Amino acid sequence: MADTREHDLPIAPANKKSGMPASTGTGIKEEPVLEVRDLKKHFPVKKGLLRKTVGHVYAVDGVSFTIGRGETVGLVGESGCGKSTVGRTLLRLVEPTDGQILIDGKDVTRLPREEFRPYRREMQIIFQDPFSSLDPRMTAGQIVSEPLEVHGEGDRASRRERVAELFGRVGLRPQQMDNFPHQFSGGQRQRIGIARALALNPKLIIGDEPVSALDVSIQAQVINILMDLQKDLGLSYLFISHNLAVVEHISHRIAVMYLGRIVEYADKKTIFTAPRHPYTEALLSAVPVPDPSIKRKKLVLDGDVPSPVKPPSGCHFHTRCPIAQPRCKVDSPPLVEKSPGQFAACHFR
Numbered sequence: 457m458a459d460t461r462e463h464d465l466p467i468a469p470a471n472k473k474s475g476m477p478a479s480t481g482t483g484i485k486e487e488p489v490l491e492v493r494d495l496k497k498h499f500p501v502k503k504g505l506l507r508k509t510v511g512h513v514y515a516v517d518g519v520s521f522t523i524g525r526g527e528t529v530g531l532v533g534e535s536g537c538g539k540s541t542v543g544r545t546l547l548r549l550v551e552p553t554d555g556q557i558l559i560d561g562k563d564v565t566r567l568p569r570e571e572f573r574p575y576r577r578e579m580q581i582i583f584q585d586p587f588s589s590l591d592p593r594m595t596a597g598q599i600v601s602e603p604l605e606v607h608g609e610g611d612r613a614s615r616r617e618r619v620a621e622l623f624g625r626v627g628l629r630p631q632q633m634d635n636f637p638h639q640f641s642g643g644q645r646q647r648i649g650i651a652r653a654l655a656l657n658p659k660l661i662i663g664d665e666p667v668s669a670l671d672v673s674i675q676a677q678v679i680n681i682l683m684d685l686q687k688d689l690g691l692s693y694l695f696i697s698h699n700l701a702v703v704e705h706i707s708h709r710i711a712v713m714y715l716g717r718i719v720e721y722a723d724k725k726t727i728f729t730a731p732r733h734p735y736t737e738a739l740l741s742a743v744p745v746p747d748p749s750i751k752r753k754k755l756v757l758d759g760d761v762p763s764p765v766k767p768p769s770g771c772h773f774h775t776r777c778p779i780a781q782p783r784c785k786v787d788s789p790p791l792v793e794k795s796p797g798q799f800a801a802c803h804f805r
């Protein structure tokens with residue numbers, strides 16, 4: 457897949473409120489479509505007959521980033537780092553514990569459900585598993601039409617017309633509208649998921665591991681569809697994945713998450729050529745290099761991601777970091793701008 461956007465990534469001045477760059481992938485200076493400030497989601501751990509709270513899962517623990525119009529931010533990290541919870545919290549499928557979510561500059565974090573509805577339709581989600589995210593009893597056309605019905609859009613005939621148009625947009629034939637999900641391949645099912653996400657003309661689509669369940673060749677097709685849609689419709693994406701290689705092609709900027717926090721955040725080129733954080737380096741070392749003459753040293757991290765119920769003190773990464781020092785155990789490194797547009801949370805890099 458040829459990438460034509462690698463060099464058009466101007467970094468706008470840091471946003472004073474969040475400390476994060478307010479750039480857009482297009483270079484147009486405008487209000488970000490989405491701004492996330494110090495977002496937290498702590499799930500209570502309850503025990504005993506009285507369901508007493510005995511602790512918390514610190515799933516998301518102070519995450520800030522922005523997404524501009526027509527921009528894709530890749531959110532990457534190992535399983536259990538909190539990246540999917542970020543996506544669900546933005547849509548308020550789970551309510552945030554703290555922090556702010558701004559859509560087009562409007563703080564929607566604590567809006568009552570009814571007032572949140574118009575903002576919610578601006579943000580849609582594509583789920584990981586196209587096999588379980590589509591209702592097997594509904595036809596593909598009904599699935600794509602459902603959000604239009606829920607939001608009272610048009611009549612039956614105009615909805616059918618819109619669904620046919622959406623099928624065409626994602627490379628499906630309108631004649632397939634009356635087929636059931638089991639009659640489609642995995643890639644086609646994910647196209648149905650994309651068509652459903654597009655139905656209400658959203659500004660932002662959150663892809664929660666949208667290609668992880670697909671074969672590699674189909675992954676490329678789905679990513680290309682998403683990129684074409686972005687070009688045509690000016691969509692913004694938050695693309696969540698455990699695999700740095702998957703987000704490389706589609707992302708303008710990449711945020712790397714570890715145990716509920718962003719540890720590095722920069723434009724794609726910087727992440728891939730000059731990462732700062734040892735965790736980003738480790739993730740990067742696992743990404744295959746297409747040129748066999750280039751050898752990348754594989755860094756294997758010891759152990760699994762620690763439990764978010766009891767995250768390690770100081771720098772959460774110190775239990776696995778190859779360059780950890782005594783200070784790392786007691787002192788939590790803030791996410792700071794290390795070079796223009798490159799933010800990292802490490803005392804020594």
Ligand code: SF4
Nearest residue numbers: 771774777784802803
């Ligand atoms: Fe490693 Fe210490 Fe940097 Fe954390 S602060 S990434 S433990 S060197």
